[in-house]
Amino acid sequence: MKIIELKLGKRSYQIKTGFGVIKNLGREIRRLNLGTDAFIVTNNRIKLRYAKNLLKPLKESGINYIFKTVADSEKSKSLTSCLRVIQELARFDQKRKVFIIAFGGGVIGDLSGFISAIYKRGVPYIQIPTTLLACVDSSIGGKTGVDLKFGKNLVGAFYQPRLVMSELSFLKSLSSRQVRAGLAEIIKYAIIKDKKLFVYLEKNYPKIINLQKRALEHVVNRCAQIKSGIIQRDETEEKGLRTILNFGHTLGHAIEAAGNYQKYNHGEGIALGMVLAGQISKELGLISENVRSRIENLIKSAGLPVFIKGLSLKKIIEAYYRDKKFIGEINRLVLIRDIGKTVIKQNVPLNIIKDSLASRLNL
Ligand SMILES: NC(=O)c1ccc[n+]([C@@H]2O[C@H](COP(=O)([O-])OP(=O)(O)OC[C@H]3O[C@@H](n4cnc5c(N)ncnc54)[C@H](O)[C@@H]3O)[C@@H](O)[C@H]2O)c1
Ligand SMILES: [Zn+2]
Structure with a gap:
């Protein structure tokens, strides 16, 4: 225990x-x-x-x-x-x-x-x-x-x-789809806060999918530790620290909502959201292609989607504008400058967001 x-x-x-x-x-x-x-x-x-x-x-x-x-x-x-x-x-x-x-x-x-x-x-x-x-x-x-x-x-x-x-x-x-949904959040913790966990997941993701005892205990405990550390410093999201937990969630939520919460579950939505956040981070020159592709590869290996199927760009953008994380006219995205290091960017040009979405649409 x-x-x-x-x-x-x-x-x-x-x-x-x-x-x-x-x-x-x-x-x-x-x-x-x-x-x-x-x-x-x-x-x-x-x-x-x-x-x-x-x-x-x-x-x-x-x-x-x-x-x-x-x-x-x-x-x-x-x-x-x-x-x-x-x-x-x-x-x-x-x-x-x-x-x-x-x-x-x-x-x-x-x-x-x-x-x-x-x-x-x-x-x-x-x-x-x-x-x-x-x-x-x-x-x-x-x-x-x-x-x-x-x-x-x-x-x-x-x-x-x-x-x-x-x-x-x-x-x-749990169904394997539900296990993978949880794994998406685990990958999120690694990307925002723990490079060592990311490397561990690259090697050991099948153990999590198969619910192997020691691997599961290690990873669940590590994620609980990361989340607790953030909550301790910003319990009610006033200092902006808790915001990093939304990595992959802004576009992820839009994708979930555009699919009426039927097409993609939460974990699948944020898996796509994380791929997109990686891509946008790369477009803005914050990370290298190598870092971007490592993120995509891990998500793909975990059996999570990296392409958006059966949704139009228009529908996703509409859902994106309805999201309550959108403050007035200013958008705010949690991006990364390395695995384990986040950066919050405001006013990310809409064409960059749209282009990244368009490149991931697979109709
Ligand atoms: N409060 C927060 O900080 C926070 C964070 C993330 C998500 N959420 C919320 O969590 C919800 C999603 O949670 P979820 O993914 O656990 O979904 P869920 O609670 O709907 O559970 C998913 C499915 O798994 C089934 N299930 C639960 N335990 C099972 C088990 N042991 N074996 C077999 N089946 C089992 C459930 O009956 C359900 O059908 C969303 O409403 C989301 O908004 C809240
Ligand atoms: Zn989530």
């Missing part, structure tokens, strides 16, 4: 990663004095497979629990489902000391975290991520929220969990 301390004064918490960490769930809840009654938010797929792994440690520590399942879809990140869950929570909470367990991927993590933030002006919650993407990204850092029809994550709060338990044995049932 590996432990990371995310230090945020009174809001500090641990991230525990490994195979078998879940066995200590009850003890951890007692140690943190979270309460006596666990309201576990999950979906049926995860509940059917893994509920038993939570029940044993909870029962052993004498903790009451109830499961609340939501639909297995991004649609669960909505105000409607939020209200439904809160009403059940209020019913369960009568005369109890309740806390919440977010047991699932990023959808469940974001929804449950948001409910924890607003119910009674804040109740404690734990993240138990069950996707690779959630282990390395969404479970850490306290960004919670739901979507509106006008866009994703428009309603939300910064609200830190009290503990993150990444039980890596839960990942074995």
Whole structure:
């Protein structure tokens, strides 16, 4: 097991990663004095497979629990489902000391975290991520929220969990497409902050795809460390440091949105976004062709897309303009000057962005 301390004064918490960490769930809840009654938010797929792994440690520590399942879809990140869950929570909470367990991927993590933030002006919650993407990204850092029809994550709060338990044995049932989506975020961490991790991934990416124990533990822990380091210095994205986590995300989101979130999942969208950010960095003379092609090669080897299929330039550009990261007329892109070194560029000429997109379209 590996432990990371995310230090945020009174809001500090641990991230525990490994195979078998879940066995200590009850003890951890007692140690943190979270309460006596666990309201576990999950979906049926995860509940059917893994509920038993939570029940044993909870029962052993004498903790009451109830499961609340939501639909297995991004649609669960909505105000409607939020209200439904809160009403059940209020019913369960009568005369109890309740806390919440977010047991699932990023959808469940974001929804449950948001409910924890607003119910009674804040109740404690734990993240138990069950996707690779959630282990390395969404479970850490306290960004919670739901979507509106006008866009994703428009309603939300910064609200830190009290503990993150990444039980890596839960990942074995993920589809290989979902594993690769998580790997895209892992590649992102390497590109923005850790050249050594990048070199490790160049050699060892098949081990991650095959969920090999030691490689997985190493990489998930390293990414959690990188993200924690950034959150510690810029918890609420005020200093601009947290922005680097958006590497590949501005154009990636536009591609996801242009495909109505059906054609490309988040990891695939940002894989394309990272290829494009590499290309734009090269166009602006920030990196060499060698660095650019190493990034593309790793993404391609990981089985992620490097060409955009079945979307028009017009649709992507429209989605790009709708993105909330676009401040007025000024665009802002996270680019790189080497692997492991980011640079934020404002006012990148639109023709450079368009040309890079056009060169990646494969209709
Ligand atoms: N809060 C943040 O900082 C942050 C960061 C990145 C992404 N996100 C959000 O996370 C969401 C995406 O998260 P995601 O990729 O985990 O998607 P997800 O939660 O939709 O999970 C993907 C799929 O995997 C299934 N699944 C989950 N665990 C499984 C398991 N162990 N075995 C088999 N199937 C399993 C789910 O039921 C779902 O069908 C998006 O809404 C995104 O906005 C948030
Ligand atoms: Zn992401």
